[in-house]
Amino acid sequence: MKSAKLLAATAFVAASGLNVSLASADELTLCWAAWDPANALVELSKEFETQSGHTMKFEFVPWPNFADRMLNELNSGGKLCDLLIGDSQWIGGGAENGHYVKLNEFFDKEGISMDDFAPATVYAYSTWPKGTPNYYALPAMGDANGWFYRKDWFAKPEIQEAFKAEHGRDLAPPKTQMELLQVAKFFQGREIDGQKRYGAAIFTERGSEGITMGATSAMYPFGFKYENTPGKYDMEGAVNSADAVAGLEFYKELYKTSTPPGYTDSYMEQSLDAFKSGQVAMAMNWFAFFPGLYADPDTGGDKIGFFVNPGQLKEASTLGGQGISVVAYSDKQDAALEYIKWFAQPSVQKKWWNLGGYSCHVSVLNDPNFADSAPFAADFLLAMDGVMDFWQEPAYAELLLAMQKRLHDYVVADKGTAQEALDKLIEDWTEVFEDEGKL
């Protein structure tokens, strides 16, 4: 009788346990952009599935439609995504419009410290208002705009000789924006291995964020700033300073003199295509693509080299990257938080980097072997030291579209001067901030 009772009790406990485990096993949907690191995350997340019992579903949207698709989803209170790796600029809107769950309490409870993540990434991907200890995301994917070049072409003796004869110095990856222009012009229209090549692939895309991300990569090092005093929205003299104007004029010259024909609406994909098809000697793109580029059988390996965005008056790179947030409309917030807890672990972050994701965890970045762990790792650290980001305001989309228009009008469509473009940009932005009640 006793053993029968024990058996029954055991069966009951087992059944209850099973019941609990079945009830808490959720299917989580993680939304992100469709690109190389997303594939790495799918691989990484298998470990989470095994450990937690939850299953992961992924919704990856191509970059040109990513913002439209995801912001519409958030604005409509959609339940498609439980977890969202959203662009850094969305954090203001995500926080103020109640799209993202505030994570402070969760971080405190689970012992997740933001000190364990690189300060620049915490500032950019997690906090709103900027720099305050109010966290709406965990830094997930560090990124910045960098450069890669045809190392094999640079090493050719006849190319070296021709460059030295023309410029009186050795051909090497550029250290300043002016050197970048010089090298790009040198390659423009040059015949290498029987084919006509071009200088550089840069971002000129009009529809989403392309030309802004590209042009700011030149403008930041020249001294472009959004405000004179952070948080004051005093843009006059910062956005349209003489240095900012010089930076924009520089970008236009780079576009006009050094890009392949028809390069009027190009972003990440076009830059990768131009490089892989052997059209250009150099190309700008996000560090996120560098592992894939290095592994490319035709143009990777010994043929490719990487360099950080060159400085001019100062060292600066355009920030990319994203934090991972829990969507406030999700019915599976507990499971989503579980994922974040798992993802924040140093061991998982290390695997993330090994698979091709850019970890922001200091245990990974400060590892003495990190700089040598990939040919672009040292440059990534350099870039992340000087990143600058676009406005992260709730009205970021309006601010971005205004800049896209003004820059494309000036750089690609030859409309007006750089000074006029930036003056008009201030007018546009002032109107937005007035509507927002911030001016």
Place this chain on the structure above:
Amino acid sequence: MSDTPIDRVAKATPPSVASKIRGLSDRAIAWLFVLPTIFLLLAVNIFPLIWTINLSFTNFRANRPNREVDYIGLRNYERILTDEDIWLTMQATAHFLFWTIFFQVLIGFTLAWLINRKFKGNDLWTTLIVLPMMLSPAVVGNFWTFLYQPQIGLFNYGISFLTGIDPSSFQMIGDVTLAPWSIVIVDTWMWTPFVMLICLAGLRSIPDYIYEAAEIDRASQWRQFWTITIPMVLPFLMLAVLFRGIENFKMFDLVVQLTGGGPGSITELTSINLKREAFEKWRTGYASAYAIILFVTVFGLASIYVKALNKVKER
């Protein structure tokens, strides 16, 4: 009992439906059937229109449902009508409308006139000519971006073959001067067959005896063309212009695929601009005012045009 045709018809006529449904007249039953349609129309057409007019006087943003909505009077209308960039998009739209209609009517009518003359392979040519309009605008836009590609595009090579200039020396969709024409060319390529079909219907509706009478009167071919063909095809032609005008005023997909509104904002038509304001910048109140202005413009122009069309028909 008489059995006249009238009596037989009276016997065959069913009794009034109303007599079967006690208390309801035929008129009431008619209303019963019509009411759901009227309700549907009110719900999907009239209410949104009234709601849009209401929103156009506010600073409402659909992506900030929790934000306080203020009535700002005519501020949105004032902003739109004094915005230099909006007027530039209007100009771009007018350029696109005028030239696409001009070329489509010219080429469409010429093709219809040629096809209308019986010749061997007539049907095959008609089928081939109408193929472009059967394609999806998004697909057309996409493959024309390849045709216009300066390094590998067939269009540039075609021009190079004909003129001898370097194919990579010009960019149809990247050049400020050429881009507005690049969208006109593609739309003309795609929709000329539509105008041709309407003109063909017009041409085939002209009775042969009119031409025969003209022949007897020794009217020249040229005179027959101007005094018979053109006046009799004109109502059809005007209908084609109306259809194409309305379609091209709201043109979106083809141009977005081709140029995305660029370079700069050179090919940003009003529909693209409106979409950016409404669903990218989320300025719902402002976009509503913009939509109302466009609605009034199109409605006004279309009314004038339809009156003119009716006058032509009456002649």
